[in-house]
Amino acid sequence: MEKIIELKNVTKRFGGITALNKASLHVDQGEVVGLIGDNGAGKSTLIKTLVGVYGPDEGEIVIRGKKVFNWTALKARESGIETVFQDRALCPQQSIVWNIFMGKELRYPFGFVREKEQVKEANRLIREIGFTSKLIDAESPVGNLSGGERQGVAIARAIYNNAELIILDEPTNALSLNETQKVFEFVNNVKKSNRSVLFIGHNIYHVYDISDRFVILDRGEVVHQLNKEEIKSPEELMKLMRDTIKKH
């Protein structure tokens, strides 16, 4: 399977704090990787390094087999890596279609927005990722949507932007069970389209359900990388995490 992205022995320091210590991780095409770890373990630093917000102090970033230099957020996006941050807001007063196309509208050569086409495309995208309610269509305002559905709009936007790897930072925090289920369905549909997802969370049950593989971070170090077949239950994953932290 093709590796979309790989971090090799990446170290990132903030003054005296080593937020990442020789961390290595990869995401293959079409898989969902769950990144877990306690508060302060380095999860956000890891994804910010991966998407070019921070430059690593040491180590390599490899994209589809090629080592990259001077990695930036723009280059990451151009390489098909999109992040859906918890609170990087959609515009709730605006419609779903507006939020999906924001800044990248389909236009005629003389500049007018191709509104009908955008609505059609937005409807196709939200159906593809799993919006089933007849009450919602591309012209509905985002303000009318539930928390899970908003995540769905952000994912649809990432897909419209040609994302091959979508990074979700704690997407199910503060969501009800029902809403969490919706997000899982969106993630599963992303996977069905052979795209990849890096799913960050500290709710082990959520991460367990949705992931094909787990990466456990502890104090900046990747302490485990496991396939789902190696872990029989979320309880087992939880235990492994606890034991690791104790040993450290």
Ligand SMILES: Nc1ncnc2c1ncn2[C@@H]1O[C@H](COP(=O)(O)OP(=O)(O)O)[C@@H](O)[C@H]1O
């Ligand atoms: N911009 C920053 N400046 C200084 N220290 C930071 C910065 N970002 C993160 N850290 C520190 O790095 C460590 C890892 O943080 P973070 O990556 O946010 O962990 P997580 O997302 O797993 O909770 C923490 O000790 C945190 O305080």
Ligand SMILES: [Mg+2]
């Ligand atoms: Mg974080």
